[in-house]
Amino acid sequence: MKRILITGVGGPTPRSFAISLKKYSKFSDVKLFATDVNPLAIGLYQRDLFEKSFVVPLAKASNYWNEIEKIVNENQIDFAVILPEAEVMEWCKKERNSKLPCPAFLPSVEMAELLIDKSRMTEVLNDSGLVPKSVTFDRNISDFSEIFTVLKGNFWVRSSSGTSGLGSLKVEDEEALRNWIQINPNVQTFLASEFLSGRNLACKLLYENGKLLRAACAERVNYIMAKVAPSGITGNTSFGRLLNEPELVDVATKAMDLLFEATNSAKHGFFTVDFKEDADGRPYITEVNVRHVAFTQCFAAGGANFAEATISLLTSDQEFDKSFKMYEFEKDLIFLRDVDNLPIIMKETDLYTKS
Structure with a gap:
């Protein structure tokens, strides 16, 4: 039984990753261990998900690695899933400069640095016609x-x-x-x-050692607590659609090829490419995340379990098919999310209509 460390569990994305494993994957028996910098982080106390939880220093703190290495050694951690951007950066640097305390599935540090800086990413893609x-x-x-x-x-x-x-x-x-x-x-x-007035889209891409293995697409329609943000965007989708759009995958991989080339990086890691369409339906890339996003469990519930795929790669699972696959969903499939509930996957045609 594998023992996996998941960092940043105060955020919805790490908890979503954990739920994808525990509820929807063949790795439901894994033992998960949690960290966060905030002792009030709800994930630290979700005993149904995590065996043990630990409060750790900020990723840039001088004692961060001492604490992480202690947790890994004392709990015999097999693998780590690193999700907050600040920690992704530190783990990427550590992997380049010395040995990690345990294996983790990470992009190159050069790619992480580029993608976290959205201005630099936009500049690299500026002549491609893929960014606004x-x-x-x-x-x-x-x-x-x-x-x-x-x-x-x-x-x-x-x-x-x-x-x-x-x-x-x-x-x-x-x-x-x-x-x-x-x-x-x-x-x-x-x-x-x-300003682009069309759909807000996401394309998830999983690469390993130079090869694209998995892809899937979705649309963000509404956001949790949208009223608290003047933009109406909080980063947490409350209503979205699971899509079958190979053309979007083609655009996303074209952009990623340019980004890998610009950073002289191997095609390796998990990425979420965000798009906004113009009024004519042409998609433009607004950012690329170097990690999973909060509704990753919605993908898993719909049959596209990127968390399971990630662990399959970390464990060298012989049953995992490394042929490229774009996950395809049932037609008309949507998801509904809220703060304290598991998502609901259903047909959009089954939504109630206003009387």
Whole structure:
């Protein structure tokens, strides 16, 4: 029975990964161990998911690795699943410079650094036609003329790094932009991009040692607690669709080829490519995550269990078919999510209609 460490369990993504294993996979008997930097993180106390839980230092703290290595050694951890971006970066650096305390499924440090910086990623893809028109600017900017010249009309602005739509807003005029910069004092660099009015899509891609093994697509429609964010985007999908769109996979892999080439990296790791379509239905890449995302258990419930696939690779599972597979879902399949409940997978045609 394998013993797996999952980090950052205060966030929904690591808990979603754990549920994908425990509820939907053939690895339901694995023993999972949890870490988080916050002693109030709910995942630390979910005994139905985790055998033991540990509060650890921040990833950049000087004693982080001593604590992680102690946990790995004392609990005989076989593998680690690293999900918060800050920890992904530190584990990637550790893997490049020295031996990890236990195996983990990670991209190259160069790829992780590029993708966490959304401005740099956009710049690499700028000539490919795969990203929207964009302008990166510092919070201390005084002249906004370039932004409004390049991005005529409304545009989307957000932090150039971070997750969950940090600092996101649809901007309509200079006054709104100035005010938004002021009420986001912790954002140093912003990325302004052409506003796209179409669908919000995600394409998940699993690579191993130079080969694409698995892919699947979904649409984000509504967000949990959307009313608390001026943008309406919180990073946690409440209603989404599981899609069969091979054309989207083609666009995503084309972009990833360029990113692997730019970083001189092997095609290895798990990535979530986010898209927004324009009014004509053409998809543009808005970011690429170096990890799973919060609704990974919805994919698993629909038959696309990337958590199981990841563990299959870490365990060198001989039954795992390494031929490429784009997961295909039943037609009309959707998912509904909320904060304290397991997701519901159902047919969209079965939704109630307003009376």
